[in-house]
Amino acid sequence: MPHSQDAQDVLQETAIALHNKIEDYDPTRPFAPWAFRFAYHMTLKHREKSSRWHRFLDEELMKEIASRQSMLVPELDQRRGYLKECLAEVPKNKRVMLTDYYFEDETVDVIAVSQGKSVEATYKALQRVRKTLMHCIEGKMQVRGLNA
Amino acid sequence: MNKQLIGQDEWEELLDKAISGRLTDSKAKELNTLLKSEQSRIDDYIRYVDMHGSLYQEPLLAVAGGADTMVDFETIKSVEARKETVRFWKRFAAAASIAALVAFSLNLWQVLPGSNSEGFERADYIGIMTGLKNGGANEKHFVGQGLQRGPFRLESGKAQVRLDNGVELSLRGPVEFDVFGLDHIAMVTGRMTAKVPPQAIGFRIDTPDIEVVDLGTEFALKVDSFGKSRLHVLEGEVEARLKDGLNNENYPLIIAKDRLEELDRSPSYLEKVYDPVSFAPSPVRDELILATGGMVHSLQDAPRDLRHGRFKHDYIMLFPERLDYELSESLPVNLTEPGTYRFISKSAIENYLKTATDKQKNREKLVESSLVQGEIPASTKVNSYLVHFDASEKRGKIHKARGRIRFSKRILGVILHGPDLNDSDVLVGNPSTVYENNTGRRTEDDVVRISSDRHQVFLQFKVNGFIDQARIIVEADIDPSELASND
Numbered sequence: 001m002p003h004s005q006d007a008q009d010v011l012q013e014t015a016i017a018l019h020n021k022i023e024d025y026d027p028t029r030p031f032a033p034w035a036f037r038f039a040y041h042m043t044l045k046h047r048e049k050s051s052r053w054h055r056f057l058d059e060e061l062m063k064e065i066a067s068r069q070s071m072l073v074p075e076l077d078q079r080r081g082y083l084k085e086c087l088a089e090v091p092k093n094k095r096v097m098l099t100d101y102y103f104e105d106e107t108v109d110v111i112a113v114s115q116g117k118s119v120e121a122t123y124k125a126l127q128r129v130r131k132t133l134m135h136c137i138e139g140k141m142q143v144r145g146l147n148a
Numbered sequence: 149m150n151k152q153l154i155g156q157d158e159w160e161e162l163l164d165k166a167i168s169g170r171l172t173d174s175k176a177k178e179l180n181t182l183l184k185s186e187q188s189r190i191d192d193y194i195r196y197v198d199m200h201g202s203l204y205q206e207p208l209l210a211v212a213g214g215a216d217t218m219v220d221f222e223t224i225k226s227v228e229a230r231k232e233t234v235r236f237w238k239r240f241a242a243a244a245s246i247a248a249l250v251a252f253s254l255n256l257w258q259v260l261p262g263s264n265s266e267g268f269e270r271a272d273y274i275g276i277m278t279g280l281k282n283g284g285a286n287e288k289h290f291v292g293q294g295l296q297r298g299p300f301r302l303e304s305g306k307a308q309v310r311l312d313n314g315v316e317l318s319l320r321g322p323v324e325f326d327v328f329g330l331d332h333i334a335m336v337t338g339r340m341t342a343k344v345p346p347q348a349i350g351f352r353i354d355t356p357d358i359e360v361v362d363l364g365t366e367f368a369l370k371v372d373s374f375g376k377s378r379l380h381v382l383e384g385e386v387e388a389r390l391k392d393g394l395n396n397e398n399y400p401l402i403i404a405k406d407r408l409e410e411l412d413r414s415p416s417y418l419e420k421v422y423d424p425v426s427f428a429p430s431p432v433r434d435e436l437i438l439a440t441g442g443m444v445h446s447l448q449d450a451p452r453d454l455r456h457g458r459f460k461h462d463y464i465m466l467f468p469e470r471l472d473y474e475l476s477e478s479l480p481v482n483l484t485e486p487g488t489y490r491f492i493s494k495s496a497i498e499n500y501l502k503t504a505t506d507k508q509k510n511r512e513k514l515v516e517s518s519l520v521q522g523e524i525p526a527s528t529k530v531n532s533y534l535v536h537f538d539a540s541e542k543r544g545k546i547h548k549a550r551g552r553i554r555f556s557k558r559i560l561g562v563i564l565h566g567p568d569l570n571d572s573d574v575l576v577g578n579p580s581t582v583y584e585n586n587t588g589r590r591t592e593d594d595v596v597r598i599s600s601d602r603h604q605v606f607l608q609f610k611v612n613g614f615i616d617q618a619r620i621i622v623e624a625d626i627d628p629s630e631l632a633s634n635d
Binding site: 057058061064065068069072075076079080083098102103108110111113114123126127130131133134137 | 160161164167168170180183184187190191193194195196198199200202203204442505506507508510511550
């Protein structure tokens with residue numbers, strides 16, 4: 001999504017839709033696919049409002065991603081386990097930055113001010129931590145895969 | 149798909165720009181083309197977004213000061229235990245983040261009911277007793293008690309236990325069972341009702357004579373003193389079988405609440421008609437609490453004794469005190485307005501101004517502990533909740549914890565100042581709880597944020613030899629203007 005505010009909007013719209021339609025939910029059926037459908041349709045609806053979205057992701061690609069994601073669920077579960085391990089290895093100052101960004105919901109602008117860095121440098125720093133985490137997860141996937 | 153060439157660094161930068169909302173139009177087009185060119189690009193994208201989404205929910209990031217500040221339940225001896233993953237909500241977050249393409253999982257915990265997905269990090273128990281009623285005089289269990297693997301017995305009364313995977317167990321004593329893990333319990337005798345959320349499908353309860361595997365449901369079991377079991381499916385479906393049955397009853401059978409008539413033959417252990425008195429009641433859930441995050445854990449009942457040192461735990465505990473209660477007199481509260489406040493004693497202000505970062509100073513409104521922002525008028529119907537954090541065991545060390553609570557109704561006020569908490573105990577405290585009313589209840593540099601919609605409160609507690617508490621007063625009446633705005 002081009003802007004995180006869009007994501008928040010879709011999230012809120014989905015939450016309201018889920019809340020309003022909860023009576024229609026058949027508890028004998030799995031909840032997740034039902035909820036996902038809402039999320040997906042809300043996303044499509046939101047996407048129609050934004051021309052930039054169309055450039056980023058057309059409907060065909062969205063369907064492909066959603067379909068592929070469902071096939072990757074076991075792997076993603078495993079990766080989330082490794083994410084915990086990798087996060088524990090992140091140096092304290094980097095972890096503070098991640099906490100500010102992900103838990104405190106601070107904007108990059110605010111984090112930049114608090115760290116005495118430029119906004120661009122802060123984006124880069126966050127990117128580097130995410131990259132490190134990603135590579136760490138990949139490494140663990142490979143090692144555990146080989147040892148399995 | 150046509151393979152598009154791009155360097156790995158450039159590709160990773162593109163992914164990062166996508167998740168941080170910094171794609172220019174031309175880069176957005178480039179990403180679109182690349183994603184269409186090769187399935188592995190899509191997989192990379194999904195993995196990256198999933199990691200990003202998971203970080204928003206990662207409890208490790210909610211731990212202020214790092215893992216070394218954690219303390220254990222006072223009464224629970226540590227054992228080695230395997231941590232289980234709470235999969236469902238994370239899958240939801242991931243799928244949602246894919247669907248919304250970037251950061252859709254942002255704050256998901258705020259809107260999804262019961263998303264206590266954090267589990268107990270670094271602790272060795274796998275559940276918590278969230279409610280206990282009418283226990284006998286010699287009852288050794290207590291609200292807030294951690295549940296470990298191994299045998300468990302409740303002599304009398306009713307209790308509710310929440311496992312880390314979200315399974316809620318309602319117990320009616322006497323009941324005895326063995327906890328093998330998050331996904332497996334062996335019941336010896338007694339009555340138990342299990343409500344199993346989607347992420348814990350596959351949860352299994354063995355009794356001496358039957359085996360029940362959940363397929364997304366709520367079911368009740370009772371086992372008599374001869375080891376004979378009766379099963380009733382309250383919602384959804386289970387797979388059950390008799391362990392040593394005759395007439396093929398030892399084959400697994402799907403029993404669905406809505407399709408009981410379709411069963412060729414009703415198994416001998418199935419009780420089709422539900423008698424609520426003979427089973428344990430359905431687990432209850434506090435509908436006022438939409439979600440908790442960070443280090444907050446919610447309890448159904450208030451603990452018996454909250455005096456300093458009597459209710460120590462790893463987490464910030466949240467519990468109801470009085471519900472749907474009409475104030476007999478006006479109630480002064482320290483905070484009523486949305487904003488981020490650092491609640492600080494007069495003597496500590498100078499030190500704060502010296503040591504706080506500019507970021508803190510810009511973000512936080514510094515207020516004195518004795519501030520009273522307003523009064524909730526008499527006759528207002530309210531719900532009162534207390535959050536409690538007591539890590540005083542390791543005296544001399546500072547312990548920090550943060551967490552968030554989202555209520556379905558608006559927050560009318562928050563009381564934090566020790567003397568104000570003392571004064572309000574009688575009016576809105578739980579009548580059967582013993583509160584700390586000496587100096588042990590003290591505000592120490594704590595941060596409280598009330599969200600602009602007044603439904604959410606963020607707490608950052610720091611304790612050093614004392615307990616931190618906040619009393620949150622939530623409206624009880626439905627606001628007609630809110631109903632209108634949701635239409």
